[in-house]
Amino acid sequence: MDELNLNHDLDTNSEEYGEKSKQLCDGCSKCCEYFALEIDTPETEDEFQNIRWYLLHEKVKLFITEEIDEDDETPEGEEVEVTEHWFLQIYNPCKKLAPDGKCSIYSTRPEICKDHSHENCEKYGAADDEIASFTDAEAFWKWAVETYDFIDENPQ
Secondary structure, three states: OOOOOOOOOOOOOOHHHHHHHHHHHOOOOHHHOOEEEEEOOOOOHHHHHHHHHHHOOOOEEEEEEEEEOOOOOOOOOOOOOEEEEEEEEEOOOOOOEOOOOOEOOHHHOOHHHHHOOHHHOHHHOHHHHEEEEEOOHHHHHHHHHHHOOOOOOOOO
16 A cells, blocks of 8 residues: 555445555544534524524534536536535534544444545545534624625524
8 A cells, every 4th residue: 555545446345445544544533523414504594593503502513515516518608506515513422432533343333434535534624615614603693694684683
């Protein structure tokens, strides 16, 4: 294994993939210390209030990413379609994360863990695609008021 890049043609259950993945993850357990769920993009002030409520809790983060549709069939001069994805991240470590930062059930870990790649890991820059990120309810509300014209400046 000369390099630390994963070959995308490798079977994620293969021994070679596992060895390369372990090297990339060596000394890091960030992806095992939280989980993030995609939530619906809020469309009403009540839905923004719900997100504000989430952010009033400890160990919660909201982040928004953009996905650009790089369809080769978009005619030149037309705008490329951009889709926002909203995520609620909850900092709560996996129960199977060992004190040394390694997975105690690595060989039988869930499929979502096997599918996780260094390409969407913050250790290797995944957070770079965030267009907004909040851990504070007041900062989120201020941003919402500035960004959406239907949000009341004073939350009720």
